[in-house]
Amino acid sequence: MRIGGRLAGAIEVLEDVETRRRPIANALKDWGTAHRFAGSGDRAAIGNIVYDALRLKLSHAWMMDSDAPSALAHAVFFRQWGFTPETLAAKLEGDKFAPAPLAQETLQAFANRDLADAPDYIRGDLPEWILPAFQENFGEGWLSEAEALNRRPPLDLRVNTLKATPEKVKKALSRAGAEFAKIAPDGLRITPGEGADRLPNVTAELAFQKGWFEVQDEGSQIVAALACAESGQQVLDYCAGGGGKTLALSAFMENAGQIHAYDADRTRLAPIIERLRRAGTRNVQVHDAASGLEGMEGRFDRVLIDAPCTGTGTWRRRPDIKWRLSEKNLEERTAQQAEVLDSACGYVKPGGLISYVTCSLLPSENQNQIERFLEHNNQFEIVSLQEVWSGQFPSAGTSPHFSAAGFATLTPAKTGTDGFFSALLRRKS
Numbered sequence: 001m002r003i004g005g006r007l008a009g010a011i012e013v014l015e016d017v018e019t020r021r022r023p024i025a026n027a028l029k030d031w032g033t034a035h036r037f038a039g040s041g042d043r044a045a046i047g048n049i050v051y052d053a054l055r056l057k058l059s060h061a062w063m064m065d066s067d068a069p070s071a072l073a074h075a076v077f078f079r080q081w082g083f084t085p086e087t088l089a090a091k092l093e094g095d096k097f098a099p100a101p102l103a104q105e106t107l108q109a110f111a112n113r114d115l116a117d118a119p120d121y122i123r124g125d126l127p128e129w130i131l132p133a134f135q136e137n138f139g140e141g142w143l144s145e146a147e148a149l150n151r152r153p154p155l156d157l158r159v160n161t162l163k164a165t166p167e168k169v170k171k172a173l174s175r176a177g178a179e180f181a182k183i184a185p186d187g188l189r190i191t192p193g194e195g196a197d198r199l200p201n202v203t204a205e206l207a208f209q210k211g212w213f214e215v216q217d218e219g220s221q222i223v224a225a226l227a228c229a230e231s232g233q234q235v236l237d238y239c240a241g242g243g244g245k246t247l248a249l250s251a252f253m254e255n256a257g258q259i260h261a262y263d264a265d266r267t268r269l270a271p272i273i274e275r276l277r278r279a280g281t282r283n284v285q286v287h288d289a290a291s292g293l294e295g296m297e298g299r300f301d302r303v304l305i306d307a308p309c310t311g312t313g314t315w316r317r318r319p320d321i322k323w324r325l326s327e328k329n330l331e332e333r334t335a336q337q338a339e340v341l342d343s344a345c346g347y348v349k350p351g352g353l354i355s356y357v358t359c360s361l362l363p364s365e366n367q368n369q370i371e372r373f374l375e376h377n378n379q380f381e382i383v384s385l386q387e388v389w390s391g392q393f394p395s396a397g398t399s400p401h402f403s404a405a406g407f408a409t410l411t412p413a414k415t416g417t418d419g420f421f422s423a424l425l426r427r428k429s
């Protein structure tokens with residue numbers, strides 16, 4: 001496929017995502033099924049155009065004075081892939097699969113507009129109603145934080161130290177160009193390419209089948225470490241989902257002690273069984289009903305609450321969810337978080353720690369949620385993560401944003417990771 005066919009394919013997928021409010025991955029998969037002649041390189045290039053277009057959807061639409069899929073897809077080439085309208089037109093000339101050329105007024109708008117004149121929420125590519133929360137969280141740095149959330153994410157791996165070392169996995173993945181992560185000691189990173197470049201499919205590697213590594217954002221590895229679980233302890237992973245953090249905890253604990261992994265949603269929990277097997281973990285018990293935890297109240301050294309959230313910190317990977325998020329969704333999530341905190345806190349023993357984590361960057365899901373919890377639960381106190389940080393990551397060249405209260409916020413701009421919030425609470429009595 002030449003560039004014209006890829007551009008036309010991306011426009012079709014964008015139309016599907018926008019008109020039917022579908023997740024990008026599903027729309028891409030369906031497009032691939034309906035166009036079996038397209039090779040894997042074509043499908044990856046189309047995916048890149050679609051993801052890039054949606055990361056910068058508002059600013060693209062503003063610059064082109066049009067939010068039509070064709071305008072968004074062309075804007076990717078002009079603003080992210082190093083083309084000008086003239087160089088792109090030259091590339092598309094004579095390509096019978098190319099889409100219809102852009103209207104003259106769209107090209108005129110692009111030539112005459114300057115993003116510096118756009119309203120703040122458009123410059124940051126943020127839903128307008130979210131802007132105040134970003135400004136509250138990051139102050140003057142809000143725009144560079146938003147811009148970093150709009151770039152392509154790397155592919156991060158966590159080496160499973162129960163079976164391998166970072167050096168061994170790096171060597172096994174040398175063709176993929178994996179490098180040591182900057183903060184997480186067991187992390188490896190494959191940096192994203194540009195334009196049509198695609199990231200390697202590392203899960204097809206033998207090293208993955210052997211359980212030597214998992215795909216896990218470095219931020220997720222870091223917040224799992226900030227739960228401070230130690231070998232031999234009793235640990236509850238209360239929102240275990242597919243087990244990303246359970247697996248990290250098991251490796252940190254060197255397979256010793258006991259982890260109870262619980263999630264209220266059986267479908268989300270289901271993949272954990274195969275992942276635990278592949279990783280060679282022997283210290284995890286999985287529960288798909290809270291009744292499995294009966295009698296364990298006040299028994300745990302550590303309780304990790306990786307709470308359900310809006311996922312605003314993962315917008316680099318899932319830009320479509322950014323535009324679907326509503327104030328109602330946020331309200332639902334904050335209510336769930338309060339409920340999960342209230343139900344999980346009883347499992348920790350006096351002197352034990354609760355680690356509350358979200359992959360959101362909105363204060364109402366993070367610091368405000370913890371402050372609300374502490375107002376009603378004075379048997380808990382905050383443990384400063386700033387102090388924990390240097391013990392856990394002595395050679396990290398960078399650190400998260402730390403609040404005066406001792407909460408940690410990781411962001412693409414600050415730590416080069418997905419956005420995460422982490423708070424550590426000790427039960428006094």
Ligand SMILES: C[S@@+](CC[C@H](N)C(=O)[O-])C[C@H]1O[C@@H](n2cnc3c(N)ncnc32)[C@H](O)[C@@H]1O
Pocket residue numbers: 238239240241242243244245246262263264265268306307308309336339340
């Ligand atoms: C952020 S995800 C967990 C991701 C997982 N820890 C990982 O690292 O892969 C949040 C999880 O909370 C679960 N959840 C939501 N409400 C819950 C509740 N009341 N009790 C337990 N789990 C709940 C969801 O099913 C979802 O899997």
